[in-house]
Amino acid sequence: MAENLHWFNTVDSTNTCLMADRQQCNDGTVYAALFQTAGRGQKGNRWESKAGENLTFSILFKPEALPATEQFLLSQIVALGLVDYLAEKGVTATVKWPNDIYAGNRKICGTLIEPVLADGRVSAAVAGIGLNVNQLDFDPSLPNPTSLRCETGREYDIQVELPMLLDRIFDRYDRIGSPYARNGFDAQYLEKLYRRGEWHTFEELPASDVPAEHRSGLRIKARILGIDPKARLMLEHADGTIHVYGSKEIKYIL
Ligand code: BTN
Numbered sequence: 001m002a003e004n005l006h007w008f009n010t011v012d013s014t015n016t017c018l019m020a021d022r023q024q025c026n027d028g029t030v031y032a033a034l035f036q037t038a039g040r041g042q043k044g045n046r047w048e049s050k051a052g053e054n055l056t057f058s059i060l061f062k063p064e065a066l067p068a069t070e071q072f073l074l075s076q077i078v079a080l081g082l083v084d085y086l087a088e089k090g091v092t093a094t095v096k097w098p099n100d101i102y103a104g105n106r107k108i109c110g111t112l113i114e115p116v117l118a119d120g121r122v123s124a125a126v127a128g129i130g131l132n133v134n135q136l137d138f139d140p141s142l143p144n145p146t147s148l149r150c151e152t153g154r155e156y157d158i159q160v161e162l163p164m165l166l167d168r169i170f171d172r173y174d175r176i177g178s179p180y181a182r183n184g185f186d187a188q189y190l191e192k193l194y195r196r197g198e199w200h201t202f203e204e205l206p207a208s209d210v211p212a213e214h215r216s217g218l219r220i221k222a223r224i225l226g227i228d229p230k231a232r233l234m235l236e237h238a239d240g241t242i243h244v245y246g247s248k249e250i251k252y253i254l
Pocket residue numbers: 012013014015016036038039040041042043045047055056057058099100109110111112127128129130
């Protein structure tokens with residue numbers, strides 16, 4: 001797909017703008033901003049990014065016939081595209097289910113995918129991506145940030161990098177209709193899952209509206225087995241039992 005890329009100097013949030021414009025925009029439209037005044041992250045958090053240093057952009061997907069139950073496919077496509085792009089830059093990245101991309105034990109990228117559902121299908125989805133590219137200093141309140149420059153020691157022109165990254169994402173999106181390709185995405189996502197198969201500490205969270213980072217629950221030792229068909233994390237506990245978790249039900253202890 002030939003992307004339809006629009007750069008803006010300043011917007012509130014590329015996700016908010018593209019969502020508002022979605023009816024007039026084609027599948028594959030991309031809004032990118034040098035600066036966002038109200039960048040949005042997961043769980044109602046803000047996404048802060050120094051002006052002009054990083055990639056902050058959103059992609060509009062209007063898939064032809066994607067059942068709502070298969071919307072996780074878009075998340076896989078975006079995550080794997082990011083991992084492919086980072087590999088080209090010499091960075092081995094993994095996917096920290098459900099929304100982050102990690103370089104080692106540090107977060108290099110966050111994604112915020114907002115679907116619009118109609119008649120049991122995904123009629124549109126805005127995939128927002130915040131990739132730390134050149135930033136070296138981060139807000140000390142962030143637990144474990146990194147950037148492409150921190151990882152490689154090189155500086156990048158974000159306007160040159162974005163089309164390369166989009167190529168990696170659209171390579172996969174263009175194959176969304178092929179069941180063969182979809183199976184491949186499942187296998188590749190599994191292979192790239194952060195901490196898969198290793199024993200680590202997690203925290204099971206009690207159901208609540210309080211944001212996950214402010215809730216505490218039961219600490220367990222477990223290992224990631226994979227993702228189930230409902231996009232939940234499958235963990236094996238130390239006693240050999242297998243449990244599944246939605247994103248609000250489990251926290252990684254880093
Ligand atoms: C997260 O890790 O919390 C998700 C961060 C997503 C940030 C991106 S930056 C571009 C797009 N516009 C937004 O307002 N948010 C996403």
